[in-house]
Amino acid sequence: MATEFNYQQAAEQVLNTEIEGLQQLAPFFNEAFTRACDLILNNRTGKVVVMGIGKSGHIGRKIAATLASTGTSAFFVHPGEASHGDLGMVTSDDIVLAISNSGESAEILSLFPVLKRLNVNIISLTSQPNSTMARLADIHLQISVPQEACPLGLAPTTSTTVTLVMGDALAIALLRARGFTSEDFAMSHPGGSLGRKLLLKLSDIMHYGDALPKVAPDTLIRDALLEISQKGLGMTAITDSDETLLGIFTDGDLRRILDKRVDIHTTTIDQVMTTSPTTASPDLLAVEGVNLMQEKRISGLMLLNEGRLVGALNMHDLLKAGVM
Structure with missing residues (x-):
């Protein structure tokens, strides 16, 4: 049955909203971002452990994968699984990158006392600079957006896009700082076409x-x-x-x-x-x-x-x- 709903207009509204959100991200590439990069770059023995729950968890997995493929040792740990044994994978040499739009994710916050006792450095990514996670982290990276692309303001859309870009910015800034080459990239992608070529x-x-x-x-x-x-x-x-x-x-x-x-x-x-x-x-x-x-x-x-x-x-x- 035909409908008069304008799907293309709805899609363009999503695009414009998310572009606006990305444009608002620029001021957050600040001194805190520099400190986060320096902390990761100078960590010679540990890994970056990315954590997130729900949609932030999905984005976190992608960020961990991007970091790992561009020269920064990283892996993702689900906060729920971490509470039941997987936290044993985290050592005092590691850096935790904790992602939560609200900054109040109970599953992640419940891990903070243990992480603090292990003297693990924590970088938080939240939209709320006064949130619990932002205040307890060693470094806070802000990822606020004017509004979600979802008209109900419920489904994480613009916020997840901005979070992903912040993760990409970290990965690529670190890649350039350490002089990571296409040959280095190929070493971690031996099964890909670039790996075969190089x-x-x-x-x-x-x-x-x-x-x-x-x-x-x-x-x-x-x-x-x-x-x-x-x-x-x-x-x-x-x-x-x-x-x-x-x-x-x-x-x-x-x-x-x-x-x-x-x-x-x-x-x-x-x-x-x-x-x-x-x-x-x-x-x-x-x-x-x-x-x-x-x-x-x-x-x-x-x-x-x-x-x-x-x-x-x-x-x-x-x-x-x-x-x-």
Whole structure:
């Protein structure tokens, strides 16, 4: 059944309300924010333990994950579970990041006496600077908003968005302060595409041993073609008895010699091979291998270690590895 309700207008009102809330956040990046960053940055032995209940808990999990992936050791602990044993994961070296819009969450406040006895530093994120959590914390970060996007003022909307941005601001400020790099990020994301691009080396995906296509220089072209077909890389290396690379022969080379009507049954491969092929080290990053192959406009690459052939790969291998 059709309705005359304007969904788009309602969505735009949410957007405008949340934008206004985010704009109000700027003054809270103040001296307290600097002290919070310094406290976390200078903590060499402990972790940031994020706590929150309800919607603040959901946001807290995201903040903990963002901190952890950007170089700040962090994890989330549910306040309810902490009261029943999980608080044992918190040590005196840790910093607790406690999140509550009201600053009066009973589940979190009930943990404060124990945290204080452990001499744990507490950073609170609340919208109320005079709340119990704000007063008891070592550092208070304010996250007040003019209004929630929910017209009833009940569902946490703008407040959770602002809290998330405050968490992002902490994480990224710390990332920049410690000089965290894309390589560091990849180390904590080895399963992601960035991790594959930044950690994977050509040696991790190359063909070697019996899978490596190679023939002697006096091999007939017809027999070299059999080697190419069996190994499936669209090329073969030509090496001497010491595995020194003398040249390569590719599918493209085959098309060119057929145009010249070269007899593949009587001609040896050393007469038609490319004698100065592009090569690389197996220690080269896979993403650098892609760049090299694209720059040289080649689809295959021979890998050498101290001048001797140790591996080979082609563009399909790089595609399969998720580097491209």
